[in-house]
Amino acid sequence: xxxxxxxxxxxxxxxxxxxxxxxxxxxxxxxxxxxxxxxxxxxxxxxxxxxxxxxxxxxxxxxxxxxxxxxxxxxxxxxxxxxxxxxxxxxxxxxxxxxxxxxxxxxxxxxxxxxxxxxxxxxxxxxxxxxxxxxxxxxxxxxxxxxx
Amino acid sequence: xxxxxxxxxxxxxxxxxxxxxxxxxxxxxxxxxxxxxxxxxxxxxxxxxxxxxxxxxxxxxxxxxxxxxxxxxxxxxxxxxxxxxxxxxxxxxxxxxxxxxxxxxxxxxxxxxxxxxxxxxxxxxxxxxxxxxxxxxxxxxxxxxxxxxxxxxxxxxxxxxxxxxxxxxxxxxxxxxxxxxxxxxxxxxxxxxxxxxxxxxxxxxx
Numbered sequence: 001x002x003x004x005x006x007x008x009x010x011x012x013x014x015x016x017x018x019x020x021x022x023x024x025x026x027x028x029x030x031x032x033x034x035x036x037x038x039x040x041x042x043x044x045x046x047x048x049x050x051x052x053x054x055x056x057x058x059x060x061x062x063x064x065x066x067x068x069x070x071x072x073x074x075x076x077x078x079x080x081x082x083x084x085x086x087x088x089x090x091x092x093x094x095x096x097x098x099x100x101x102x103x104x105x106x107x108x109x110x111x112x113x114x115x116x117x118x119x120x121x122x123x124x125x126x127x128x129x130x131x132x133x134x135x136x137x138x139x140x141x142x143x144x145x146x147x148x
Numbered sequence: 149x150x151x152x153x154x155x156x157x158x159x160x161x162x163x164x165x166x167x168x169x170x171x172x173x174x175x176x177x178x179x180x181x182x183x184x185x186x187x188x189x190x191x192x193x194x195x196x197x198x199x200x201x202x203x204x205x206x207x208x209x210x211x212x213x214x215x216x217x218x219x220x221x222x223x224x225x226x227x228x229x230x231x232x233x234x235x236x237x238x239x240x241x242x243x244x245x246x247x248x249x250x251x252x253x254x255x256x257x258x259x260x261x262x263x264x265x266x267x268x269x270x271x272x273x274x275x276x277x278x279x280x281x282x283x284x285x286x287x288x289x290x291x292x293x294x295x296x297x298x299x300x301x302x303x304x305x306x307x308x309x310x311x312x313x314x315x316x317x318x319x320x321x322x323x324x325x326x327x328x329x330x331x332x333x334x335x336x337x338x339x340x341x342x343x344x345x346x347x348x349x350x351x352x353x354x
Contacts, residue, residue, distance in 0.1 A: 023299055039299040063254055065295045074255030076328035079299060086159050131253075 013066045015125060018043045019050065019057075021094040023080040023108075030093060030103045038095055040080065041067055042139060043122055050098050052143075056111055058122055059137045060129075069130035070137045072113055081137065084110055092141055106141035114138050153211045153220070156320055160327040161334070162207065167341035168200035171330065174339045175200070175234045182237040196230070200330075203227050207323075218270075218314035224322035225267035231329050232260055235337075240264050249329075256332060258296055263325045265289040269313060286310040297321075 020038035024030050042057040044050065059070040061078060075081040080090045089107060096102040113135035119126045130136050161167040172192040180190035192199050203223050210216040210223070229240040232249050239245075246264050250257035266289050269275075275285035286306055293303035302317045312318070334341060 036301050036304075037298065039301065062296055062298060063258065068254070071255065073253055074258070076331060077255050077259050077324075078297070079324060082324060082328075 014041075015043055015060065015067060015123070015129065017046075017123065018060055018067060019094050019098055021092050021098075024091045024093065024105075025079065025083055026088045026090070030091070030105065033102060034093075034095065040092065042092065042141070043069070043126070045122060050094055050104070050106075054140060054142045055106075057139050057141060058114070058126070058130075059139050067129070069119070069126060071131040071134035072137060073131065073134050075137060080108070084108065091144070092139075105144040107144050109140050109142075111138040111140040153217075153316060153320065153323075156323055157207060157211060160323060161330050161341055161344060162200065162204040162323075162327065164341060164344050165201065165204075167334075167344055168204050170339050170341060171200045171231075171334065172196060174337050175230060178234040178337075179237075198223075198226060198230060200227065214316075217316040217319040220319040221266070221313070221322045222270050224319065224326050225263060225270050228263040228322070228326045228329055229267055231326065231333050232263070240267055249332075259325050259328045259332075262289075262292060262297065263322070263329065265292050266318070266322055266325070273310075273313075286313055289313075293321075 018041045020041045022030075022034060022038055023040045041060040041062075043060055044055050044057045048055040048057075059081065060067045061070045061074065062068075070078070070081065075085060083090055092106045092108050093103045094106075098104075114122075115135060116127065116130060116132050119130055119136060157163055161171075176190055176192040176195045179195045180186065183195060185195060192201075206223055207220055210219050233240055233245050236245070236248060240263075243261065243264065246257060246260040249260045269286040269289040272285060277285065277287045287310075290303045290306035293300045297303070300317070300321060302312060302315065305312050333339070
């Protein structure tokens with residue numbers, strides 16, 4: 001299946017404000033430095049920052065290296081989203097460039113999903129990266145301090 | 149480690165004998181159409197070369213053996229093929245079945261295509277990168293994961309060490325895909341998994 005560009009113009013594979021990072025599952029050790037390329041990405045809600053204690057964001061997944069907004073239909077497909085369905089504790093660690101430090105850990109949980117008609121709150125280009133017929137997965141990321 | 153075989157298998161619908169029996173009954177019903185069988189001749193025992201119920205039992209036993217990951221992977225990809233192809237009859241060799249299953253939903257396409265490539269890789273262990281064209285072989289599977297499943301970092305190693313296909317990480321990946329496809333098909337076929345609740349809502353919301 002080819003991922004069609006929403007316009008005849010060439011589009012970037014990434015959303016402008018997406019934040020790359022690494023997903024870690026329950027009891028999975030977080031290394032002292034990032035190993036390998038990022039394993040995930042999220043799109044923070046405009047106006048929020050990873051410097052906040054808690055942020056809402058969309059979960060982004062690659063399809064042929066083109067990043068799309070994950071819909072509820074796709075939650076079974078990825079290990080972090082499947083795990084969270086079973087109340088597993090998953091951690092997102094943004095790449096070092098975001099906060100100038102590693103590892104800054106954020107506990108991820110499901111927040112209320114976003115209807116396609118409401119996706120514009122995440123930016124004008126988001127709707128073109130999301131399914132028009134399914135709710136978009138929204139995550140709540142809470143910064144973990146002092147071990148929790 | 150929480151991400152162990154037993155934990156993930158227990159989370160899947162395959163761990164439920166009732167779910168497996170319900171899926172077997174539906175698969176038999178679908179295959180009966182292709183074989184022209186009805187009534188007493190349309191049972192899972194007569195029509196299914198592999199059944200969810202017996203496969204799940206094998207997966208539980210095999211999973212206890214640390215060196216049996218490849219056996220688990222093989223069972224899972226064949227069961228995945230049955231789940232994907234039973235409705236229309238056919239082989240998961242090419243991507244027609246995948247497109248049919250996906251129905252334009254990219255998330256479903258990803259799971260089914262990953263399973264198809266893993267099936268092709270597992271069933272053609274002697275395929276080598278220099279002689280295989282297209283989407284058959286371990287390298288093709290690895291490349292697909294690298295571009296679509298970033299967390300499966302073990303896929304990079306597969307490109308140079310095909311023996312890693314026998315690792316537990318691969319069978320865990322296959323289990324996740326079969327679990328996903330099974331839930332989607334249960335929803336599509338209106339198969340009820342008694343006592344089980346789908347994790348989250350698999351239906352599109354209009």
